[in-house]
Amino acid sequence: MSAISPSAAKTPESTSGQPLLSVRNLEVEYRTKRGRVKAVDHVSFDISTNEVLGLAGESGCGKSTIAHAVTRILKPPAYITGGQIMFKSTDILGMSDDELRAFRWEHLSIVFQSxxxxxxxxxxxxxxxxxxxxxxxxxxxxxxxxxxxxxxxxxxxxxxxxxxxxxxxxxxxxxxxxxxxxxxxNPEMIIMDEPTTALDVVVQKQIIQEIRQLKDKFGFSILFITHDLSLLVEFSDRIGIMYAGELAEIGPSREIFDNPQHPYTVRLMNSFPTISGPRIELKGIPGSPPDLVTPPSGCRFHPRCDVAIAGRCQEEHPELQQTSPRHFAACHLIDERKGNS
Amino acid sequence: MRFLFRRLTFYIVAAFAAITLNFFIPRMMVGDPVQLMFAQFQGRLDPRAMESLKETFGFVQGPLLQQYITYLTNLFQGNFGLSVSSFPVPVIELIGPSLAWTVRLIGFSTILAFIIGTILGVFAAWRRGGGIDNIFLPIASVVGAFPFFWIAMVVLYLFGLVWKWFPIGHAYDVSMQVDWGNPTFLSSVVQHSLMPLCTIIITAIGGWMLGMRNNMIGVLSQDYVTMAQAKGLSDRRVMLVYAARNAILPSLTGFAMSLGFVVGGALVVELVFAYPGMGYTLLRAVQGRDYPLMQAVFLVITLAVLAANFAADIMYVLLDPRAR
Structure with missing residues (x-):
C-alpha cells in the first residue's frame, strides 16, 4: 500500500516506518462572541507516505478546520490551542513565519474547496x-x-x-x-479540502480518477476532506469519521465500510446510496449536529444515537479504542460487545 | 477590444444626443434671452435693437433644421458664439483657459486623492487594527464628512489670512504674464493651487480610504489570498497583486464618476479660492445671464462626464480580464 515511489526521494527516513504527518491531540478553538467553541478536540492521526487518509463528517464537524490547522492557514477567530503536528521530524506548530513560508508548498500544499x-x-x-x-x-x-x-x-x-x-x-x-x-x-503531501464538492458528479469522478493517477505517479500522500463518504470508500486507504470536533472512528476503508463500529458511521453510511451495492433504503440521521458552544455531555453523539446505553452514554465520554489492529472507534458499545462475547 | 469599441460607439451617440439636446432645449423654452432682456428694458429699447441683439447672440434665421446644421458646423469649428457678459470675447476664449485651470487643479487633486486614499486603504486593511486603521481612518472619515465649503473656508482663513502662507485668490499672480516656461510663474501657479488642492485632497481621501479598506477586507478573506500566502509568496505580492488588484475594481466606478464631475463639480472650491476655473466661469455666466457661455459650459461638462466614463472603461479593461 505504501510503496515508496522514486519521486519520494525527499523522504529517505520515511522508510523507517515513521509517519509522514503525525497529528497528536490537536485542539482548535474559535473565539466567538457566544464563547469559545472547540471545533477540533483532541484529534490524533497519522498519515504515511503515499497514503490517502479521508476525513468525513457533517458540515461543522471540524474536518476543514483540521485541514487549515495542519497547513497553519487558520485565521482569527480560530486558534490552535493545543496538540502537536509533526511533519516527519519538523514541528509545524513551532515554525516561524519564514520557516513556514519555505516549508509550505515545497513539502505540503493544499487544494481548496471551491x-x-x-x-x-x-x-x-x-x-x-x-x-x-x-x-x-x-x-x-x-x-x-x-x-x-x-x-x-x-x-x-x-x-x-x-x-x-x-x-x-x-x-x-x-x-x-x-x-x-x-x-x-512536487510536495510530499497534499491536503485536499473538499476538492470536488462544487463539481457535478461526472466531472467529480474524472477528477478523483486523475488525483489517484497523479498520486501513483508522484507518490505524494493525501489528506482528503469530504462530506461524501461514498467517495472516500473507493478512494482512500484509511478513513476517519469526525463528529462534533472529535474523531469518532478511524480505520482502513474496507473495514470501515464492511464493519463500522460507531453508530454514527453506520448512520452516515446509510445516508448515501452506493452505485454497485445492493439496494438499501436510505436513512438520514435524525436531529442536527450539536452546538459546540455547549457540547452534549458524555458521548457527543448520544442525543442522536438510537442505540445509546441509557445512563452511560450521557455521562461518560468514550475514548478511542482499538477494535482491530488498525481500526479504532470511540463508542461504549464496543465494551458491551466485548463483554457479551 | 470589442468591448471598448462598443463603449466608444455608445459614448459617441450619447455625446451627439447631448449636443442635440443642448441645441433644442433652449429653443423649446418659452421666451429667449433676447426677449428677456428686451422685457427688462420695458419698451425703452428699439425693436431694431432686438434684431441686432439676436445677431449678437448668434441667433440664426431660417427653418429649425438649417439652424441646427449651422449650430453643428459652428460647434465643430469651436465656435460657441460671443459671450454676453464679456462682450465681444468669443465663448471659446473664456472656456479654454478656465477649463485648463480646472482640469489641472481639480483633475490633479482628484486623482491624487484617489491614489493616496486607495493606498492608505490597502494598508489599513492589511494591518487591520493598526495605526492607519485605528487613528488615521477615523480622522479622515470625519474630515470627509464636514461640509466642503466649511473646510475650504477654514483653510482659506488659517493659511491664507491668519498665517498668510499662501495667496488667497486666483490661479497665479495677476501681475505676471502667463508664461509656462518661466519658473517664477510656475512657482506662483503652484503656490496659488496648494490651498484648493489640499482642501480637495483632505476632504476626498477619507471616502476612498474607507471604500478601499472595506473592499480589501472582503477580498482578504477570499481563498485565493489564503492560497497565495500558503504558496509562499511575499507579503508585498499577496497584498498588491492578489488583494489590492481585486479590491480596487469596485472603486473604479466611483473614481470615474468623480473624474466626470471634475469639470463641473468643484464650484465651491473655485468660489472660495476665487480660482478662475469652470465652476467660477459658470457662476459668472449665470450671474451675467450669459446664455452662450452657459450653454457652452454645460456642453463641456457633459462631454467631460462621457470622456471620464470612457477612461474608466479603459481602466477596467486594463485591470479586470473579465471585462475584456
Missing part, C-alpha cells in the same frame, strides 16, 4: 503557477513557465490555456488548475 475562489480572477492560470515556483526556486521566468506548461499537461489541461484567466475555464478545468498549482513544487 476552485473559483481559490484562483485569483485577475491573474492567468499560468502566472499563478509561475509565482508559486518562483517563490521557492531561483529559476527564470521562462523555466518556471516551462514547468507550468508541464504541470498543466499533467493535470490534463492543454498548454494553450496557460494564459487563460480563471473565468475562461470550466469548473472542472479550474479545479485541475488548482491541483496543478498544488503540484508545482
Amino acid at each position: 476552485a473559483m475562489n481559490a484562483l485569483n480572477p485577475v491573474l492567468s492560470v499560468g502566472a499563478q503557477i509561475i509565482d508559486a515556483i518562483q517563490a521557492h526556486m531561483p529559476v527564470s521566468k521562462d523555466e518556471a513557465r516551462a514547468r507550468a506548461l508541464e504541470l498543466l499537461d499533467v493535470v490534463g489541461i492543454h498548454s494553450n490555456r496557460v494564459d487563460s484567466y480563471p473565468h475562461q475555464l470550466s469548473g472542472g478545468m479550474r479545479q485541475r488548475a488548482v491541483i496543478a498549482i498544488a503540484l508545482a513544487l
Whole structure:
C-alpha cells in the first residue's frame, strides 16, 4: 500500500516506518462572541507516505478546520490551542513565519474547496503557477513557465490555456488548475479540502480518477476532506469519521465500510446510496449536529444515537479504542460487545 | 477590444444626443434671452435693437433644421458664439483657459486623492487594527464628512489670512504674464493651487480610504489570498497583486464618476479660492445671464462626464480580464 515511489526521494527516513504527518491531540478553538467553541478536540492521526487518509463528517464537524490547522492557514477567530503536528521530524506548530513560508508548498500544499475562489480572477492560470515556483526556486521566468506548461499537461489541461484567466475555464478545468498549482513544487503531501464538492458528479469522478493517477505517479500522500463518504470508500486507504470536533472512528476503508463500529458511521453510511451495492433504503440521521458552544455531555453523539446505553452514554465520554489492529472507534458499545462475547 | 469599441460607439451617440439636446432645449423654452432682456428694458429699447441683439447672440434665421446644421458646423469649428457678459470675447476664449485651470487643479487633486486614499486603504486593511486603521481612518472619515465649503473656508482663513502662507485668490499672480516656461510663474501657479488642492485632497481621501479598506477586507478573506500566502509568496505580492488588484475594481466606478464631475463639480472650491476655473466661469455666466457661455459650459461638462466614463472603461479593461 505504501510503496515508496522514486519521486519520494525527499523522504529517505520515511522508510523507517515513521509517519509522514503525525497529528497528536490537536485542539482548535474559535473565539466567538457566544464563547469559545472547540471545533477540533483532541484529534490524533497519522498519515504515511503515499497514503490517502479521508476525513468525513457533517458540515461543522471540524474536518476543514483540521485541514487549515495542519497547513497553519487558520485565521482569527480560530486558534490552535493545543496538540502537536509533526511533519516527519519538523514541528509545524513551532515554525516561524519564514520557516513556514519555505516549508509550505515545497513539502505540503493544499487544494481548496471551491476552485473559483481559490484562483485569483485577475491573474492567468499560468502566472499563478509561475509565482508559486518562483517563490521557492531561483529559476527564470521562462523555466518556471516551462514547468507550468508541464504541470498543466499533467493535470490534463492543454498548454494553450496557460494564459487563460480563471473565468475562461470550466469548473472542472479550474479545479485541475488548482491541483496543478498544488503540484508545482512536487510536495510530499497534499491536503485536499473538499476538492470536488462544487463539481457535478461526472466531472467529480474524472477528477478523483486523475488525483489517484497523479498520486501513483508522484507518490505524494493525501489528506482528503469530504462530506461524501461514498467517495472516500473507493478512494482512500484509511478513513476517519469526525463528529462534533472529535474523531469518532478511524480505520482502513474496507473495514470501515464492511464493519463500522460507531453508530454514527453506520448512520452516515446509510445516508448515501452506493452505485454497485445492493439496494438499501436510505436513512438520514435524525436531529442536527450539536452546538459546540455547549457540547452534549458524555458521548457527543448520544442525543442522536438510537442505540445509546441509557445512563452511560450521557455521562461518560468514550475514548478511542482499538477494535482491530488498525481500526479504532470511540463508542461504549464496543465494551458491551466485548463483554457479551 | 470589442468591448471598448462598443463603449466608444455608445459614448459617441450619447455625446451627439447631448449636443442635440443642448441645441433644442433652449429653443423649446418659452421666451429667449433676447426677449428677456428686451422685457427688462420695458419698451425703452428699439425693436431694431432686438434684431441686432439676436445677431449678437448668434441667433440664426431660417427653418429649425438649417439652424441646427449651422449650430453643428459652428460647434465643430469651436465656435460657441460671443459671450454676453464679456462682450465681444468669443465663448471659446473664456472656456479654454478656465477649463485648463480646472482640469489641472481639480483633475490633479482628484486623482491624487484617489491614489493616496486607495493606498492608505490597502494598508489599513492589511494591518487591520493598526495605526492607519485605528487613528488615521477615523480622522479622515470625519474630515470627509464636514461640509466642503466649511473646510475650504477654514483653510482659506488659517493659511491664507491668519498665517498668510499662501495667496488667497486666483490661479497665479495677476501681475505676471502667463508664461509656462518661466519658473517664477510656475512657482506662483503652484503656490496659488496648494490651498484648493489640499482642501480637495483632505476632504476626498477619507471616502476612498474607507471604500478601499472595506473592499480589501472582503477580498482578504477570499481563498485565493489564503492560497497565495500558503504558496509562499511575499507579503508585498499577496497584498498588491492578489488583494489590492481585486479590491480596487469596485472603486473604479466611483473614481470615474468623480473624474466626470471634475469639470463641473468643484464650484465651491473655485468660489472660495476665487480660482478662475469652470465652476467660477459658470457662476459668472449665470450671474451675467450669459446664455452662450452657459450653454457652452454645460456642453463641456457633459462631454467631460462621457470622456471620464470612457477612461474608466479603459481602466477596467486594463485591470479586470473579465471585462475584456
